[in-house]
Amino acid sequence: MTNEELLQIIEQTAKEKETVLHLDNNQLSSLPPEISQLSNLTWLSLYNNQLSSLPPEICQLSNLIILFLDNNPQLSSPPPEIVEQGTEAILTYLQARLEAKG
Template sequence: MTNEELLQIIEQAARDKVTELNLSGKGLTTLPPEIVQLTNLQTLDLSYNQLSSLPPEIVQLTNLQTLDLRRNQLSSLPPEIVQLTNLQTLDLSYNQLSSLPPEIVLKSLKTTINGKLKSV
């Protein structure tokens, strides 16, 4: 998926005030800052991509309850991710994580950290 196509999807989803967005398996390597336009988003599926990092702006998705990041290439998470206070499910399975923000374990996630972590 090209960056232009992704921006079009984000703009349309923002206009439609979607609460769920599935971008699984789209070959994404980055997320554009425009993702913050999705203020109603509750579920975001970014699994099976090639994301190596998340933009700090993701914390502006304050209604986010489920974030699926499994099977990417994440080596770390932005410390700001702990600001997603409504987040209940976070799937980080099969990434390259070597550490996590310490505050993340204090959150009441239904599904905490799954999968292959090098060390936590």
């Protein structure tokens, strides 16, 4: 999936006020900060991609309950020990990164 295609999906998902977004099996290596526009999301699945890091802006998804990151072997930010603790720990980690970013 290209970055342009991903931005179109984000735009459409935001417009339709979707609460669930599955971006599984797309070989994604990154996510744009625009993902934070999906304020209605409660479930974001990023299973089986090539993500190395998550944009800290994900922490702005205030309704997010489930963030599914399994099988992203290159993911280093957040680190595996944070990912293993679940969505709340991931969002807390990303919030700290966003605040540090300024």
